[in-house]
Amino acid sequence: MSTNAQKKGFGATLWDFLTTVDHKKIAILYMIAGGFFFLVGGLEAMFIRIQLAVPNNDFVGAGLYNEILTMHGTTMIFLAAMPLLFGFMNAVMPLQIGARDVAFPFVNALGFWLFFFGGVFLNLSWFLGGAPDAGWTSYASLSLASEGHGVDFYLLGLQISGAGTLMGGINFLVTIINMRAPGMTYMRMPLFTWTTFVASALILFAFPALTVGIFLLMFDRLFGSNFFVTAAGGNTVIWEHLFWIFGHPEVYILVLPAFGIFSEIIPVFSRKRLFGYSSMVFATVLIGFLGFMVWAHHMFTVGLGPIANAIFAVATMAIAVPTGIKIFNWLFTMWGGSIKFTTPMHYAVAFIPTFLLGGVTGVMLAAAAADYQYHDTYFVVAHFHYVIVGGVVFAVLAGTQFYWPKMFGTMLNEALGKITFWLFFIGFHLTFFIQHFLGLWGMPRRVFTFIEGQGFETANLVSTIGAFFMAVATVVLLINIIITSIKNEKVGNDPWGDGRTLEWAIPSPPPFYNFKQLPLVRGLDPLWIEKMEGKKGMTPAEPLGDIHMPNNSFTPFVISFGLFVAAFGAMYRLDYNWGLPVLILGMAITFGSMFYRSVKDDHGFHIHKEELTDDNDKGVKA
Amino acid sequence: MKKLAKWRLFSLITLMALILSGCGKPYLSTLQPAGEVAKSQFDLMVLSTLIMVGVIIIVTIIFLIVLFRFKRKDESIPKQVEGSHKLEIIWTVIPILLLLVLAVPTVLETFKLADVSAMDKKDEEGNTEALVINVRANLYWWEFEYPNEKIVTSQELVVPTDQKVYFNLKSSDVKHSFWIPAVGGKMDTNTDNINKFWLEFDSKGAEAAGELFYGKCAELCGPSHALMDFKVRALPSDDFDQWVATMQGIEEPVQADTAKAQEGQEIFNNSCIVCHAVTPANTTPEAARQAPNLTNFGDRAYVAGILENNEDNIKKWLTDPETVKPANKMTDTYGDLTPEQIDALAAYLSGLKVQK
Numbered sequence: 001m002s003t004n005a006q007k008k009g010f011g012a013t014l015w016d017f018l019t020t021v022d023h024k025k026i027a028i029l030y031m032i033a034g035g036f037f038f039l040v041g042g043l044e045a046m047f048i049r050i051q052l053a054v055p056n057n058d059f060v061g062a063g064l065y066n067e068i069l070t071m072h073g074t075t076m077i078f079l080a081a082m083p084l085l086f087g088f089m090n091a092v093m094p095l096q097i098g099a100r101d102v103a104f105p106f107v108n109a110l111g112f113w114l115f116f117f118g119g120v121f122l123n124l125s126w127f128l129g130g131a132p133d134a135g136w137t138s139y140a141s142l143s144l145a146s147e148g149h150g151v152d153f154y155l156l157g158l159q160i161s162g163a164g165t166l167m168g169g170i171n172f173l174v175t176i177i178n179m180r181a182p183g184m185t186y187m188r189m190p191l192f193t194w195t196t197f198v199a200s201a202l203i204l205f206a207f208p209a210l211t212v213g214i215f216l217l218m219f220d221r222l223f224g225s226n227f228f229v230t231a232a233g234g235n236t237v238i239w240e241h242l243f244w245i246f247g248h249p250e251v252y253i254l255v256l257p258a259f260g261i262f263s264e265i266i267p268v269f270s271r272k273r274l275f276g277y278s279s280m281v282f283a284t285v286l287i288g289f290l291g292f293m294v295w296a297h298h299m300f301t302v303g304l305g306p307i308a309n310a311i312f313a314v315a316t317m318a319i320a321v322p323t324g325i326k327i328f329n330w331l332f333t334m335w336g337g338s339i340k341f342t343t344p345m346h347y348a349v350a351f352i353p354t355f356l357l358g359g360v361t362g363v364m365l366a367a368a369a370a371d372y373q374y375h376d377t378y379f380v381v382a383h384f385h386y387v388i389v390g391g392v393v394f395a396v397l398a399g400t401q402f403y404w405p406k407m408f409g410t411m412l413n414e415a416l417g418k419i420t421f422w423l424f425f426i427g428f429h430l431t432f433f434i435q436h437f438l439g440l441w442g443m444p445r446r447v448f449t450f451i452e453g454q455g456f457e458t459a460n461l462v463s464t465i466g467a468f469f470m471a472v473a474t475v476v477l478l479i480n481i482i483i484t485s486i487k488n489e490k491v492g493n494d495p496w497g498d499g500r501t502l503e504w505a506i507p508s509p510p511p512f513y514n515f516k517q518l519p520l521v522r523g524l525d526p527l528w529i530e531k532m533e534g535k536k537g538m539t540p541a542e543p544l545g546d547i548h549m550p551n552n553s554f555t556p557f558v559i560s561f562g563l564f565v566a567a568f569g570a571m572y573r574l575d576y577n578w579g580l581p582v583l584i585l586g587m588a589i590t591f592g593s594m595f596y597r598s599v600k601d602d603h604g605f606h607i608h609k610e611e612l613t614d615d616n617d618k619g620v621k622a
Numbered sequence: 623m624k625k626l627a628k629w630r631l632f633s634l635i636t637l638m639a640l641i642l643s644g645c646g647k648p649y650l651s652t653l654q655p656a657g658e659v660a661k662s663q664f665d666l667m668v669l670s671t672l673i674m675v676g677v678i679i680i681v682t683i684i685f686l687i688v689l690f691r692f693k694r695k696d697e698s699i700p701k702q703v704e705g706s707h708k709l710e711i712i713w714t715v716i717p718i719l720l721l722l723v724l725a726v727p728t729v730l731e732t733f734k735l736a737d738v739s740a741m742d743k744k745d746e747e748g749n750t751e752a753l754v755i756n757v758r759a760n761l762y763w764w765e766f767e768y769p770n771e772k773i774v775t776s777q778e779l780v781v782p783t784d785q786k787v788y789f790n791l792k793s794s795d796v797k798h799s800f801w802i803p804a805v806g807g808k809m810d811t812n813t814d815n816i817n818k819f820w821l822e823f824d825s826k827g828a829e830a831a832g833e834l835f836y837g838k839c840a841e842l843c844g845p846s847h848a849l850m851d852f853k854v855r856a857l858p859s860d861d862f863d864q865w866v867a868t869m870q871g872i873e874e875p876v877q878a879d880t881a882k883a884q885e886g887q888e889i890f891n892n893s894c895i896v897c898h899a900v901t902p903a904n905t906t907p908e909a910a911r912q913a914p915n916l917t918n919f920g921d922r923a924y925v926a927g928i929l930e931n932n933e934d935n936i937k938k939w940l941t942d943p944e945t946v947k948p949a950n951k952m953t954d955t956y957g958d959l960t961p962e963q964i965d966a967l968a969a970y971l972s973g974l975k976v977q978k
Contacts, residue, residue, distance in 0.1 A: 062845035062948035135842045141796040141813045142843060230813045236797065237814055270692070276705035301799060301810050301840075303791075303817035306736035310729045317721045317728075321714060324677075328713040329705075331684050336703065338694040349689065356681055360674035367724060369731035370666040372807020373652045376799060376840040440653050440667075441646030442803035444840045447848030451928055454836070455647045532699075 019552040021105035027091035034083030041075035049467035055452040065448035066133040073136030079119040084396045085257045089196045095503035096190045098181025103174040105550045111167040113560035118161025125153035140228035140239035155218040156567040169203030182541040183521030190501045195260030198288040199253045206249035213242030244295035252291040258395030262348045269345040270337030276329040283322035300371045309368040316366035343417030347398030358386030379439025385432045405495040409508045416480040420473045427469025434459045500525035513547045547607040562589030649831035652803045656827020659806030738818040756790045759798035759811040762850040773869045773902040776914035778922045779854045782862035783825035791817040799840035808840045828856035845949040851927040875900040886970025920975035936968040
């Protein structure tokens, strides 16, 4: 994508990306892989909507439909939304705190490759006997009854990619705690860094619950244990608890960084500092904390009894308070500002009412007694798409437009960007608003068809038409990306003109060491402060010196590949003789390369300060 | 003048129809509650919607002002405002108060709907005073057992109106969820335990729904989850008692009355009866009740819960159940039947009526 890469030739570029430990290149890898899976998940969504366009449709069969709906949910959550957000975190967060990289560059690469191989493994199920068909929640009685290897692909694939996510989360936590530039106190961190921090903490506590649940289910399916086998004294409700103890915080893992992206975009294009910064931080932390207290609201109809249901209902309602604080703070950031309606700002502005709608239906769902009606209907489908598409996907699209120049050094086309926005915005509401009513009229979710004469026809057709708008919007975005990459008109440090935070103080794309000299941070929105005092860039906090950088490594790729191989062995162990040897081989590759990494000393290398001064002032000004 | 009144009435009816179509079908929609449970849930929905609409209006007003008033007009730098304690306290406290207004009835209703203490009050014989029905969910059909009355039926639940009916819910294979949208919210049929709840079927609502409510499975349970429907016949108390008495009176299978039907009965007795009972007594153990009880099959409105009950549809189902309900458990359990055999079976099954 960059001119540098084109000069190097394709083979060298590929090798560079396979071995890179640079957070900016890993960010690009996350964006490419996440973007690809987003398209796959989107295609699955289109199949779902085409099937439901008319009653008694036979576009896809009942069994295949369940595979598509499972893969749509699983792909969108684990393989599209999270990696895309991880892409932004990698690309932006270290720059925002004035760091030269993340704390553990090697682990960062390992996290990506684990996610990548897990995702590829999961999607290979389409070609190897059928995809998982028990829903993304994979409730134990159904997933244990599911025939074939579909659910095994789900379990092993998520286990591998989940490990990658956990590593990524820990890495971001350590980075934010340890690597902030001089003067960058916690309460001066940009909101996107704050939300990355809280989301990473949520990953740290939530993913182990998923890992344990998947591990137990994997043993039930592949190694003959009975954790969830009711007949043998197991209990399937425990799966539901484990899944949702992970699953609910997961919602906040996704949506908090989305809040973060909007909290960056809104001040920039309003030319005004974020209103109520400290209450925004407080609300973020509180949402993260409460996010762990409410998982059973996904289980109101399981029969936990009125005491549990009432407690979880009230706890869930409480989350509305910090979320409301955020909504008002965004509005009052714009209030009195000077708003420029760029494409990212379009998304940010549209996000507020859209997310509000998802939020208020969330409070409605929290009313346990009424939830007995909403639960597992299209009302819920509408609700979580308002939250996840209206929050997360809007943020990803906004972030793509907003950070594209910082990542690739060239601006996406604004006119095409606005076309994408309007098509997506209209299509989204057309698709999902009506689904609230479908649910209230009695249409359960996860149905492969509906019978005529129940009053569901018109609304479903409208919903399908809306989905096509979103599909066209995505195609326009792809065209935009291609055109932009071909034109490749270079931009400077601060292409939007009103950048406030540190990432806009260095070239686009930044040099591989980010900051020639670490900047001195003098308050919230450090670049803005310097600009207002008439300076062109940041004041350095250190004299020009040698920069210590890590070496590239192919080991993360090999470690992840070993687990990928082992997963096939584990899955086919009972079917074929080669299963067990392949399992052992895969593990040997993984542990062997870990051992290699442990015994080999890799001290990295230094960029000498002479080289830095020669470098026609590509680094930080001053 | 008269014409005008008529016209007015017409437009009123059209308007009502429009509003009602916005509320879904009376036999299926949660927005046309036909029972105490659905009613109180509907009230809670309305309350929460009203509060939320209030919030939406306030936010929308601020939102619109912001969009129109603060568009960039010149390149000046606006005043950098840190925040406002007063405002922040306002939008923290007011939502808390609003949520309290919602939380109190939510908690009360949650406890009310979970009150199944009447199920514990039993006489010397161990029967409850209240009507209790054991619901057993199976891939992809429903069994309804009346333990006090000692009868079993399937696919079409029969209940009396205007009294509380208590349910024991469980599943015999994977997790399902028992839901009659117009009458009340759902509860899961777990594989691990028995869930209990109650519903009340309103006679007026039942009338509006043509005495037949739609029931659904609300938890993904396999390929035919979408087709795991059942129906609920809500009868006035006397009619219900009479139905129970009639069912209890059937000790021998209903005899076929035509030659063709008798032929069908023979085929049935040679193969189908292994799984399908045609007597309503609940004496056979549960594990042996592998398929829907067909005692009153001819009285039911639907075949397999989804096709209108007529001989053509029975034939359609018998010829190839797989196309009607993919992955059902009946496919391939019986050999190939000739068209004549299917005709005979359909004739026999349509004649399985207890309400003459």
